[in-house]
Amino acid sequence: MVEDFQLAALNSNDMPLTPEVQTDAGGGMVTAPSVRLPSNVSAYIAGGYLDGHSDPMPSATAPKHDSLDGFYVAVGGEMTDDANSMVGLSFSYTDTKGRSTDAQHAKGKLYQGTLYAASDLGGFTLSSQASAGLFATDTTRRFEVGNVSYDLRQHDQSLAASAEVDLGKDFGKEGGLVLTPKIGLRYNHLGFSKAAEHGGDAALAVDRTSYDSLQGRAGIDLGGSAGVIKPRLHAAFVHDFNDQPDFFYAGFVGGGNVVAPFALASSDRNWGEVGGAVRYDADNVSFDLGVDSTIGRGDLDYRSIRGGVTFRF
Numbered sequence: 001m002v003e004d005f006q007l008a009a010l011n012s013n014d015m016p017l018t019p020e021v022q023t024d025a026g027g028g029m030v031t032a033p034s035v036r037l038p039s040n041v042s043a044y045i046a047g048g049y050l051d052g053h054s055d056p057m058p059s060a061t062a063p064k065h066d067s068l069d070g071f072y073v074a075v076g077g078e079m080t081d082d083a084n085s086m087v088g089l090s091f092s093y094t095d096t097k098g099r100s101t102d103a104q105h106a107k108g109k110l111y112q113g114t115l116y117a118a119s120d121l122g123g124f125t126l127s128s129q130a131s132a133g134l135f136a137t138d139t140t141r142r143f144e145v146g147n148v149s150y151d152l153r154q155h156d157q158s159l160a161a162s163a164e165v166d167l168g169k170d171f172g173k174e175g176g177l178v179l180t181p182k183i184g185l186r187y188n189h190l191g192f193s194k195a196a197e198h199g200g201d202a203a204l205a206v207d208r209t210s211y212d213s214l215q216g217r218a219g220i221d222l223g224g225s226a227g228v229i230k231p232r233l234h235a236a237f238v239h240d241f242n243d244q245p246d247f248f249y250a251g252f253v254g255g256g257n258v259v260a261p262f263a264l265a266s267s268d269r270n271w272g273e274v275g276g277a278v279r280y281d282a283d284n285v286s287f288d289l290g291v292d293s294t295i296g297r298g299d300l301d302y303r304s305i306r307g308g309v310t311f312r313f
Contacts, residue, residue: 043077044310046288052302054098055265068302070096076114084120089113103142110135110160125180127166135160135190141197152199154206159191168221180221182236188213196253206250207259214241219273230279232290240269271297286310 053065076090094110112133119126134157141152166184190211197203219236244267251259277290288308294301 040313041077041079042310042312043075044308045073045075046306046308047071047073048304048306050302050304052294052300054300055298066098066100068096068098068300070094070108085118087115087117089115104140106137106139108135108137112160123169125166125168125170127164127168127184129162129164131160131162133160134158139197145202150200150202152197152203154195154197156192156195158193158210160189161191162186162188166217175225177222177224180223182217182219182221184217186213186215186217188215198253201252201254203253204250205253205255205259206248208248209245211244212242213244215239216241228281230281231276232278233274233276235274236272238271238273240267243267265299268297268299271295284312286312 049069049071051069053067055065072092072094074090074092076088078086078088080086091113092110094108094112096108096110097105098107099105110133112131114129114131116127116129118128136157137155139154141150143150164184164186166182168180168182170178170180172178188211192208192210194205194207196205216239217236219234221232221234223230223232245264246266247261247263249259250262251257272295273292274295275290275292277288280287286309288310289305290307291303291305293303
């Protein structure tokens with residue numbers, strides 16, 4: 001069965017909420033904007049699609065992987081008060097789906113607002129962001145016991161919050177190739193709690209712990225400029241300091257306090273993220289297109305494509 005934890009990890013870590021080139025950032029949520037922005041106000045609209053898979057629960061009989069896909073849309077704006085600092089605000093909607101079989105699947109919807117900023121500290125760029133929102137999940141289980149068919153469903157809503165800080169330094173010349181080593185920390189929280197299925201006497205009451213992830217991140221960005229075309233590549237190594245739960249408890253809704261442990265798929269602690277993007281500048285409008293992928297991550301492997309349009313005033 002598709003796990004809420006897998007959708008949680010997908011929504012928390014891997015769906016960008018603003019165009020990467022717009023913020024000159026790596027993959028993830030709203031990440032490390034560069035301070036080399038126009039000294040005015042800009043607004044953008046962005047969207048993206050991803051496709052991937054996750055490890056199933058150990059008790060699952062088929063298939064070897066749970067399929068995942070999703071999309072997001074975001075709108076936001078940025079403002080610079082001088083040549084060395086900026087602040088931005090975005091609002092986004094993310095829709096993800098996971099499927100083990102046609103009879104077992106889960107959906108997740110994330111509604112989120114994000115405030116982010118960056119400042120030049122004497123040659124180093126300090127970037128930060130904070131997000132808060134609502135993560136809604138729906139699960140479906142269909143099966144038969146003898147001549148009895150069951151269609152069990154569950155709906156739940158959880159608090160979603162995250163924060164990130166990054167420090168980077170540019171090496172290179174403005175207008176040419178610029179190499180930017182970066183280090184950072186990212187924290188994600190999804191406040192899961194107890195939830196119950198409905199639809200029959202086989203419905204389960206599930207006691208889920210919250211999803212918390214503290215990631216250390218180290219990587220490089222490589223950007224350049226060829227007139228109105230601005231390509232960018234990024235790569236990062238990610239280490240999750242937190243151990244995720246190995247199991248959760250569940251029992252029949254009418255079974256009182258009788259519960260049993262159910263094993264969860266193991267979570268990777270180390271993986272890589274790579275991607276590339278290109279921006280086309282046309283007067284006061286820019287068009288962005290990028291791709292991202294995980295490397296060496298078995299519990300949640302994905303590839304995404306994203307695009308955006310930025311308007312400068």
